[in-house]
Amino acid sequence: MDKVRAFEAEELLSLDTRYRANLINSLIGFKPVQLLGTKNLAGETNVAPFSQIVHLGANPALVGVVFRPETVARHTLENIRSTGWVTFNHIRKDFLNEAHLSSAKWEGSEFESCGLTEFYREGIEAPFVAEALVQSAGTPLSEYPIEENGTLLLVVRIEGIWVPESIVGDDGYLSIEKAGTLCSSGLDGYHSTSLLERLPYARPTLKK
Amino acid sequence: MDKVRAFEAEELLSLDTRYRANLINSLIGFKPVQLLGTKNLAGETNVAPFSQIVHLGANPALVGVVFRPETVARHTLENIRSTGWVTFNHIRKDFLNEAHLSSAKWEGSEFESCGLTEFYREGIEAPFVAEALVQSAGTPLSEYPIEENGTLLLVVRIEGIWVPESIVGDDGYLSIEKAGTLCSSGLDGYHSTSLLERLPYARPTLKK
Numbered sequence: 262m263d264k265v266r267a268f269e270a271e272e273l274l275s276l277d278t279r280y281r282a283n284l285i286n287s288l289i290g291f292k293p294v295q296l297l298g299t300k301n302l303a304g305e306t307n308v309a310p311f312s313q314i315v316h317l318g319a320n321p322a323l324v325g326v327v328f329r330p331e332t333v334a335r336h337t338l339e340n341i342r343s344t345g346w347v348t349f350n351h352i353r354k355d356f357l358n359e360a361h362l363s364s365a366k367w368e369g370s371e372f373e374s375c376g377l378t379e380f381y382r383e384g385i386e387a388p389f390v391a392e393a394l395v396q397s398a399g400t401p402l403s404e405y406p407i408e409e410n411g412t413l414l415l416v417v418r419i420e421g422i423w424v425p426e427s428i429v430g431d432d433g434y435l436s437i438e439k440a441g442t443l444c445s446s447g448l449d450g451y452h453s454t455s456l457l458e459r460l461p462y463a464r465p466t467l468k469k
Numbered sequence: 470m471d472k473v474r475a476f477e478a479e480e481l482l483s484l485d486t487r488y489r490a491n492l493i494n495s496l497i498g499f500k501p502v503q504l505l506g507t508k509n510l511a512g513e514t515n516v517a518p519f520s521q522i523v524h525l526g527a528n529p530a531l532v533g534v535v536f537r538p539e540t541v542a543r544h545t546l547e548n549i550r551s552t553g554w555v556t557f558n559h560i561r562k563d564f565l566n567e568a569h570l571s572s573a574k575w576e577g578s579e580f581e582s583c584g585l586t587e588f589y590r591e592g593i594e595a596p597f598v599a600e601a602l603v604q605s606a607g608t609p610l611s612e613y614p615i616e617e618n619g620t621l622l623l624v625v626r627i628e629g630i631w632v633p634e635s636i637v638g639d640d641g642y643l644s645i646e647k648a649g650t651l652c653s654s655g656l657d658g659y660h661s662t663s664l665l666e667r668l669p670y671a672r673p674t675l676k677k
Contacts, residue, residue: 263602263633263634263635264633264634264635265631265632265633265634266631266632266633266634266637267629267630267631268629268630268631269628269629269630270628270629273530273627273628273629273630274529276641277641278527278528279640279641280640280641281527281528281530281641282527282528282641283638283640283641283642283643284527284630284637284641284642284643285524285526285527285528285530285627286524286527287641287642287643287645288524288530288532288557288603288605288627288630288643289501289522289523289524289532290501290502290503290522290559290645290650290652291499291500291501291645291650291651291652291662292499292500292501292524293497293498293499293500294498295498312524313523313524313525314497314498314523315497315521315522315523315533315535316493316494316496316497316500316520316521316535317521317535317615317617317618317620318493318617318618318620319486319489319490319492319493319494320486320489320490320493320618321482321617321618322481322489322493322496323615323617323618324496324497325523325535325615325622327523327524327525327533349496351498354665357665357668358668361668361671362671362675362676363671364671365671365672365673365675366672366673367673374673374676375676394471395496397496402617403616403617405613405615405622407525407531407533407613407624408611409525409526409529409531409610409611409624409626410525410526410528410529410531412525412526414533414613414622416615416617418617419481419493419496420477420478420481421475421476421477421478421481422475422476422481422492422496423473423474423475423476424473424474425471425472425473425474426471426472426473426474427471427472429474429492430491432487432488432491433484433485433487433488433489433490433491433492433495434491434492434495434654434655434656434657434658435491435492435495435496435654435655437495437498437499437654438654438658438660442498442499443499443665444498444499444652444662446642446643446645446646446662446664447642447643447667448642449642449667449668449669449670450642450646450664450666450667451664451665451666451667451668452646452662452663452664452665453662453663453665454499454652454654454660454661454662454663455660455661455662455663456654456658456659456660457562457565457651457659457660457661458658458659459655459657459658459659460565460566460569460657460659461657462657463569463570463571463572463573464573464574465573465574465575465582467570467573468570468582468583
């Protein structure tokens with residue numbers, strides 16, 4: 262068997278900052294990665310990739326988004342607070358470079374700077390990413406400051422979903438793989454996927 | 470272009486419960502999926518798959534785990550509260566069926582019932598899953614009740630990491646794909662991955 266590399270308590274604390282960031286970000290497993298679209302009250306738009314997002318519940322439909330400490334500029338969060346809207350857009354291979362680039366610090370809108378196309382739906386005060394096939398929009402409900410490290414969990418309620426009809430299963434399952442949705446690992450790894458299977462609801466009687 | 474299926478506010482609220490669960494769980498994108506190992510004060514062990522986990526920070530190394538409302542039995546949470554320990558174990562294809570089965574309601578330990586192998590490391594009051602190659606252990610720091618739907622965010626500090634030496638990059642990045650780590654979609658889809666690329670830290674000067 263392959264040799265095991267152990268990182269135990271004291272070593273974990275003494276690792277180089279960038280090394281630890283790569284290590285700990287890899288440890289959670291594969292992560293979702295979506296472009297969040299927002300605009301400010303002056304109408305300037307913003308788009309940025311997020312992986313620190315988590316399903317919170319289906320009824321009502323709630324998503325949690327983790328924001329880093331307020332010591333760095335967080336346009337996405339400020340815009341959501343101002344307008345009450347955010348869009349979620351799944352990233353595909355054919356605009357991966359543009360999507361990744363949108364995480365850089367730009368003057369003006371990341372849409373224009375990175376070659377992404379914004380568009381709007383009536384009543385929603387945030388831009389969608391036209392290149393994305395799986396899109397949703399939500400409004401913020403509340404904020405939970407995480408005292409341990411100064412991050413913030415924002416709870417967002419999904420208000421609308423737009424997806425290719427061809428990926429919607431009879432039971433509501435979305436074949437996001439068929440839509441070309443990517444996942445991420447660590448801070449900068451992007452992956453396509455291959456469905457192994459959908460497994461039936463687990464009951465002891467399933468055991469072979 | 471493919472026809473778009475829209476689910477807007479009123480329809481979202483009126484969907485069949487199971488349909489909505491599949492739909493909303495798919496919408497977040499690909500999710501991590503790990504087996505959480507715990508035991509109670511009587512020494513009875515528990516293992517169950519979790520996808521509602523999110524990276525919270527690298528320094529200190531913090532992971533968030535979302536637990537469903539306390540109306541259902543939540544042995545994992547109760548055990549973490551009792552012993553102060555939980556292990557995280559990446560799921561691989563060769564024990565996917567056993568891992569999935571561990572989400573069912575069992576009398577006694579899921580390890581034995583599902584054909585998974587528990588083992589221990591000194592000083593850690595929770596069982597690891599021997600079949601997993603990427604393992605970590607943590608202690609709970611605090612709980613954030615999510616008022617909107619009765620879920621709970623548990624903040625866990627990572628105290629140790631054990632991985633195959635061969636997947637550790639010079640910069641700390643773990644090739645979890647090389648370790649066979651799977652990801653999930655919706656409530657029951659499991660996928661393997663193919664690395665497209667690791668992209669360099671995004672700066673405006675990267676633009677082609």
